[in-house]
Amino acid sequence: xxxxxxxxxxxxxxxxxxxxxxxxxxxxxxxxxxxxxxxxxxxxxxxxxxxxxxxxxxxxxxxxxxxxxxxxxxxxxxxxxxxxxxxxxxxxxxxxxxxxxxxxxxxxxxxxxxxxxxxxxxxxxxxxxxxxxxxxxxxxxxxxxxxxxxxxxxxxxxxxxxxxxxxxxxxxxxxxxxxxxxxxxxxxxxxxxxxxxxxxxxxxxxxxxxxxxxxxxxxxxxxxxxxxxxxxxxxxxxxxxxxxxxxxxxxxxxxxxxxxxxxxxxxxxxxxxxxxxxxx
Amino acid sequence: xxxxxxxxxxxxxxxxxxxxxxxxxxxxxxxxxxxxxxxxxxxxxxxxxxxxxxxxxxxxxxxxxxxxxxxxxxxxxxxxxxxxxxxxxxxxxxxxxxxxxxxxxxxxxxxxxxxxxxxxxxxxxxxxxxxxxxxxxxxxxxxxxxxxxxxxxxxxxxxxxxxxxxxxxxxxxxxxxxxxxxxxxxxxxxxxxxxxxxxxxxxxx
Numbered sequence: 001x002x003x004x005x006x007x008x009x010x011x012x013x014x015x016x017x018x019x020x021x022x023x024x025x026x027x028x029x030x031x032x033x034x035x036x037x038x039x040x041x042x043x044x045x046x047x048x049x050x051x052x053x054x055x056x057x058x059x060x061x062x063x064x065x066x067x068x069x070x071x072x073x074x075x076x077x078x079x080x081x082x083x084x085x086x087x088x089x090x091x092x093x094x095x096x097x098x099x100x101x102x103x104x105x106x107x108x109x110x111x112x113x114x115x116x117x118x119x120x121x122x123x124x125x126x127x128x129x130x131x132x133x134x135x136x137x138x139x140x141x142x143x144x145x146x147x148x149x150x151x152x153x154x155x156x157x158x159x160x161x162x163x164x165x166x167x168x169x170x171x172x173x174x175x176x177x178x179x180x181x182x183x184x185x186x187x188x189x190x191x192x193x194x195x196x197x198x199x200x201x202x203x204x205x206x207x208x209x210x211x212x213x214x215x216x217x218x219x220x221x222x223x224x225x226x227x228x229x230x231x232x233x234x235x236x237x238x239x240x241x242x243x244x245x246x247x248x249x250x251x252x253x254x255x256x257x258x259x260x261x262x263x264x265x266x267x268x269x270x271x272x273x274x275x276x277x278x279x280x
Numbered sequence: 281x282x283x284x285x286x287x288x289x290x291x292x293x294x295x296x297x298x299x300x301x302x303x304x305x306x307x308x309x310x311x312x313x314x315x316x317x318x319x320x321x322x323x324x325x326x327x328x329x330x331x332x333x334x335x336x337x338x339x340x341x342x343x344x345x346x347x348x349x350x351x352x353x354x355x356x357x358x359x360x361x362x363x364x365x366x367x368x369x370x371x372x373x374x375x376x377x378x379x380x381x382x383x384x385x386x387x388x389x390x391x392x393x394x395x396x397x398x399x400x401x402x403x404x405x406x407x408x409x410x411x412x413x414x415x416x417x418x419x420x421x422x423x424x425x426x427x428x429x430x431x432x433x434x435x436x437x438x439x440x441x442x443x444x445x446x447x448x449x450x451x452x453x454x455x456x457x458x459x460x461x462x463x464x465x466x467x468x469x470x471x472x473x474x475x476x477x478x479x480x481x482x483x484x485x
Contacts, residue, residue, distance in 0.1 A: 051348040052484045074351040085346025087287060087337065089294035098290070102283030102350050 001062060003027045003149045003181030004048070009057030011043055018043050018205045020057070025198065027148075028178035030171065032192030032213075033185035034272050035202035041185035042082070044202070045153045048183075049079065061149060075104055078147030082154040084138035088127035092120055092137055096144075103145035114140035118166065132163040139167055143174065150174060152184040156191050164188070168195050189269035199268055203276045213268065220271055221254050221263035233257055240274040251275070284352065284360040285367075287343075291334050292368070299326045299333075307375060311383035320376050324400045325431070327372040328407025331365045332427060335412075336420035348484075358479045361412060362472045369404035376400050398457035405464040409471035416475045 004025040011018040018040040025031045035041045046052045048059050050070045059066040061073050086095050092115055100106040115122060118136040156164045168191055171182055186192055200210040230241055230248045237256035242249045251274040254263055303323035310319030338344050347357055380396055410430055415423035
């Protein structure tokens, strides 16, 4: 079953338009939503959660339309926004009690387990937490009511590498259950590369691609060649190129270049930059 | 909505300490100073203001945005502030009554008590009824202007209304305040519905 199905979703804010976005996230998978600032990642997440209204299109979460019975749907969602949003004066225990009285499936023991594992203080007010601690608490809270789908909006931004590694590990553990899924947006593409099964590129409100990560890495590569060699390739083979005094570096479709041409692997981050900027 | 009420209760304990202390001071002053019941209405005024104060803290911490991810409807997110106003106001009116009865002993006047209850209930309901729709429509920053106008108006109006012929504050007969209380209840219910519809029509939570 698909955890998330988005079909033709559109939303306009002044000059910005999220344009007929369609994507599907199967259960048991992690999808990374990659895009520059203002690409539409947060808009997409808010539309999924029904926090804003779309102009057209549908969102289905485990088969249920998000315009019908959104409260019931949210029982199955764990959400982390880029700002945790907990009241500043509350401590972790009080936040736990508030959420315990909000979610039907809240698991107090699990929450306490996460607090202990993530070394979070129980009695300190939330306002005295560091950015990393705030995010870890938000993640602990999002995981403690047995959600099926985690929706994470820039959860790792501003975190140091140690904390990032801890939270990425938690997300990995979460998807060991095949009925679970994660949609995660981030600027930090290296985290997504480590974690995700699917990658979706959003650029200026449009979905550039949405594919399995491994297929992407197999399909595309970088060649270092002379300008004449690159000019001789069929146009659809070259997605972007960078010229220098030493030759040309080009992002290519492996299947469309002559057999035997040496091709280097491309990282997801480079692939995104190449695809959004084209010729540089 | 238990979770939302609990959150507001925790916040009241933390942020409302000064308000709670002032309420006690005014309650004691209102019962200790013979024939001067005007102080008894200030705790009711504070109780009415507190839901708006908590909403301002919610906006500042990002709770308003985050609460959109929780399993609550927009109507519930609004209704909790009205419920909280009713619970807090109810507790204050109850405390006012108890202190008034204790301070009146051994002489006890039922019409006077009813008048006090109706007037206290009116003030308690009127403040959130008039302020909360502004807060949900314009946010607590702009809502503060409405708050200042209202508090000034209530203080001036309350003093004028309660001041007797000899310059001593006294309670009028209970029928008048009873009518005002009925009107305040209707206004509170209308305000609740209006705030829900304002919040539901908003582009984003």
